[in-house]
Amino acid sequence: MTVTPHRLTSPAAGPMPAGRYADAGGVRYHYLDLGHGPDTIFLHGGGPGCTGWSDFGPVAPLFARDRRCLIVDILQYGKSEKCRISGPMWDFHAAKTNALMDALGVQKADFICNSWGGTIALCLAATYPDRVRSLVITGSMPVFYGPLAPLPENGHRGRNARDVYYGGEGPTREKMRSLITRLEWYDADRLPDETLEMRWRQSLDPGERELAAMSDSPRGDWQDLTAELGRVEAPALFMWGREDAFLTPDYPMMLARMVKNGNLHVMDHVSHHLQEERPAAYHAIVDGFLRSVDHP
Numbered sequence: 670m671t672v673t674p675h676r677l678t679s680p681a682a683g684p685m686p687a688g689r690y691a692d693a694g695g696v697r698y699h700y701l702d703l704g705h706g707p708d709t710i711f712l713h714g715g716g717p718g719c720t721g722w723s724d725f726g727p728v729a730p731l732f733a734r735d736r737r738c739l740i741v742d743i744l745q746y747g748k749s750e751k752c753r754i755s756g757p758m759w760d761f762h763a764a765k766t767n768a769l770m771d772a773l774g775v776q777k778a779d780f781i782c783n784s785w786g787g788t789i790a791l792c793l794a795a796t797y798p799d800r801v802r803s804l805v806i807t808g809s810m811p812v813f814y815g816p817l818a819p820l821p822e823n824g825h826r827g828r829n830a831r832d833v834y835y836g837g838e839g840p841t842r843e844k845m846r847s848l849i850t851r852l853e854w855y856d857a858d859r860l861p862d863e864t865l866e867m868r869w870r871q872s873l874d875p876g877e878r879e880l881a882a883m884s885d886s887p888r889g890d891w892q893d894l895t896a897e898l899g900r901v902e903a904p905a906l907f908m909w910g911r912e913d914a915f916l917t918p919d920y921p922m923m924l925a926r927m928v929k930n931g932n933l934h935v936m937d938h939v940s941h942h943l944q945e946e947r948p949a950a951y952h953a954i955v956d957g958f959l960r961s962v963d964h965p
Contacts, residue, residue, distance in 0.1 A: 679946050681863035682726020688748060694768030699748035701740040704733030707802075707959075708778040711740040712766075712786025714808065714942075715827060716853065717834045717881075718845065718872035720747035723864065724783050728948035732781070732956070739773065741766075743786060745888065751876030758889030759792035759811075766790075767797045779959055781805045783944065784827070788894065791928075794905075795897035803962045804905040805955050808913055808941045811894035812924065826852070826915055834872070835881040845869040852914045855940040864945065898927040906932045906958040908951065910939035932958065 691698050701721060709732060713724035721740035722729075732738050742749040744765060754761050766789060770778065779802050780790040787809030794801040830852055834844055845868055850857035871877070880887050905928050907921035918935045925931030934954050936943050944951045 678861045679859045680727045680948055681861035682722055682729075682867065683863075685722040685726065690748075691769060691772040693772040694765045696744055696752050696765055697750040698744070698765075698769050698772075699742045700769075700773075701729075701738070703729060703738040703740065704736050706736040708775045709736045709738050709959075710766075710770075710775070710778045710780050710790075711738060712743055712780065712782040712789055713741075713746070714784030714786060715743075715746075715831075716784070716868075717831055717840065717848065717877070718868035718870070720867075720871055722747075723867050723871065724786075724942065725781070725944060728944045728952050731948065731952040736779075739775070739778070741769070743789065745880055746877070747871065751880060753880075753887040754889035756889060757892040759788055759892045759894060760796070761889050762789040763792040763796050766793050767800060770800055776800070777802050779803045779805070779962075781944075781955060782807065782809065783942065784808045784810075787811075791901060791905075792892075792894055792897055794903050795894070795900040798900070798902050801903040803959060804901070804903050805908060805958065806905060806921075806924075807908040807943055808910070808915060810916060810920075811898065812927070813891075813893045814895060831881065835878065840869065840872045840878075842866075842869045845872060853941040854946055855910065855912045855938055856946065859946060895927075898924065899929075901928040902930070904930040904932070904958075904962050906934060906955065908943055908955065909933065909935050910941060910943050910946075911935050911937050912940045914940050934958075 688699050688701050711725045713719050713721050721742050782790045787806035788811045791811050854860050907925050909918050909921045921933050925933045939946045
């Protein structure tokens, strides 16, 4: 008798809780508000179909045990406004995130971020230092020059993947699976069907497809943050996957040295989405860092 082994998957996010909306700086944000405790803002990555819940849903219940978790859809994603951005992109996002904190009555917060969201938070910490208590940055790429240049595909691997995903016959479920398992997850067999479905369905959003089809740059001007990193005062933990498809661990080591209070943790058997592939391990490391912030 042949026994088919059970497919071991990572925990899925589960149904998204009811969200809220906030008007901030002339734009409209969608966010989730879970738990009680220190204000903690989660900013997700920039892959097709990404939202706050798709990127942090599996780990959010662990943080919500003793933290207020504000899980934001960044602008142009999820249920947040699909506005067009002009000028330096990270400056724009940082200013709007600062306005969002005002709208939510949050004076200062810890930030837990993936990819694009982490670059936004680093820019925020440099520009509005009084708003950021600490930073957890995973898979972000704020610097394009220096000893590690040139980066893979000149630093445009994510942008190129998005163009391929939305090009040709357009978004499909299999193209989404290929994108996630090639660039974001280390172990394709652990990808939950629910996560794949959530990302694919969101990528079909008419507003997101319209942005992807624009020939100019609706996402703003690409911006290097080399100068800004030296102004970041908040304690920062760079959480990195040993098998990250975008950047090897040498890159976050460079970032950790560029900020005043930088730390680095490299996690095994994960790629770009640590918090989804190994949520319990991710929470354990990040929670320890957050608890250490007030202890020099």
